[in-house]
Amino acid sequence: MNVNEVSVNGSANGVSCESGTKSAGKRSNGLCNPVKDNSSYGSYEMVEEIATYLLERTRIRPRCGIICGSGLGCLADQLTDVDSFDYDAIPHFPVSTVAGHRGRLVFGRLGGVPVVCMQGRFHYYEGYSLAKCSMPVRVMRLVGCTHLIATNAAGAINSRFRVGDIMLIRDHVNLMGFAGNCPLLGPNDDRFGPRFLGMAKAYEPALLAVAKGAARQMPGMDDLLHEGVYCCVGGPNFETVAEGRLMALLGVDAIGMSTVHEIITARHCGMTCFAFSLITNMCTMSYDEEEEHCHETFVDVGRQLEGRICELVARVVASIGESCSETPLAK
Ligand SMILES: O=P(O)(O)O[C@@H]1C[C@H](O)[C@@H](CO)O1
Numbered sequence: 392m393n394v395n396e397v398s399v400n401g402s403a404n405g406v407s408c409e410s411g412t413k414s415a416g417k418r419s420n421g422l423c424n425p426v427k428d429n430s431s432y433g434s435y436e437m438v439e440e441i442a443t444y445l446l447e448r449t450r451i452r453p454r455c456g457i458i459c460g461s462g463l464g465c466l467a468d469q470l471t472d473v474d475s476f477d478y479d480a481i482p483h484f485p486v487s488t489v490a491g492h493r494g495r496l497v498f499g500r501l502g503g504v505p506v507v508c509m510q511g512r513f514h515y516y517e518g519y520s521l522a523k524c525s526m527p528v529r530v531m532r533l534v535g536c537t538h539l540i541a542t543n544a545a546g547a548i549n550s551r552f553r554v555g556d557i558m559l560i561r562d563h564v565n566l567m568g569f570a571g572n573c574p575l576l577g578p579n580d581d582r583f584g585p586r587f588l589g590m591a592k593a594y595e596p597a598l599l600a601v602a603k604g605a606a607r608q609m610p611g612m613d614d615l616l617h618e619g620v621y622c623c624v625g626g627p628n629f630e631t632v633a634e635g636r637l638m639a640l641l642g643v644d645a646i647g648m649s650t651v652h653e654i655i656t657a658r659h660c661g662m663t664c665f666a667f668s669l670i671t672n673m674c675t676m677s678y679d680e681e682e683e684h685c686h687e688t689f690v691d692v693g694r695q696l697e698g699r700i701c702e703l704v705a706r707v708v709a710s711i712g713e714s715c716s717e718t719p720l721a722k
């Protein structure tokens with residue numbers, strides 16, 4: 392099969408620069424070449440090659456992939472029987488460039504359930520296309536994951552939220568998609584999933600119920616927990632007051648710079664998804680307010696809440712473990 396015909400990568404409106412990919416021991420020069428990237432990056436064969444590389448080096452056969460958001464790398468630190476791979480050692484993998492994103496893939500067990508964690512994700516503002524940001528989700532699928540848990544740091548639009556709260560994501564607004572940017576742009580490869588994708592049940596209601604049930608059993612957690620709508624923007628700048636107000640009108644509760652394209656990619660390849668936002672700041676909704684946005688402070692909010700967040704994720708993973716059969720799915 393001609394890889395050019397089945398490539399699933401699309402760069403954003405033909406204007407996204409790809410940066411920092413390691414391939415065959417050589418880093419790209421980071422120059423824009425969307426046409427080339429569109430035809431060769433992220434093919435099924437490439438993702439399969441990465442999956443094979445990893446499976447040959449670990450005995451863990453993960454059922455659930457976990458993406459650690461800014462300041463939430465602690466999720467990977469609680470795994471046992473660990474095999475970890477720095478991103479720059481994995482063929483074709485992008486590299487993390489953001490503080491609080493360590494840049495490694497960690498295979499291991501969480502409460503006995505085999506999982507794989509991205510300890511650091513890729514963002515559009517780093518210069519990667521949405522397809523490239525989300526490519527590791529397809530790797531997770533091809534190493535056997537049936538479920539994805541995505542976490543992120545986000546700003547609250549909803550005035551009832553407070554810094555340190557957790558918002559379970561019930562739904563999202565794909566604002567970048569409205570502008571014609573989507574991780575599924577370009578030719579579709581049916582081996583990953585269908586050309587046209589329904590998104591009405593993107594976030595699995597049963598896992599939302601598990602998380603809410605778990606929170607009720609964790610002292611003080613119920614008060615911190617909300618359910619709501621997440622929106623991803625390209626970043627890296629935060630929102631103007633007018634943009635924050637627009638988000639409120641759109642029904643958005645929290646805003647960030649990730650997750651949506653990962654969930655689209657995961658749903659495309661048939662994964663069951665659960666996601667939550669750690670509220671790290673209140674969005675500035677009035678010109679009278681001081682803007683107090685600082686990435687380093689956001690990372691600290693994650694550190695302060697790591698015990699609770701780890702427990703919540705462990706409980707959701709335990710329920711996923713119970714629902715999965717023991718048949719390995721890895722190709
Ligand atoms: O990876 P996530 O979505 O948690 O990162 C958020 C969005 C920006 O990358 C960063 C802003 O501080 O945190």
Ligand SMILES: Nc1nc2[nH]cnc2c(=O)[nH]1
Nearest residue numbers: 544545546629646647648
């Ligand atoms: N876009 C956006 N991303 C964030 N990530 C953490 N806080 C914020 C925020 O206020 N806005």
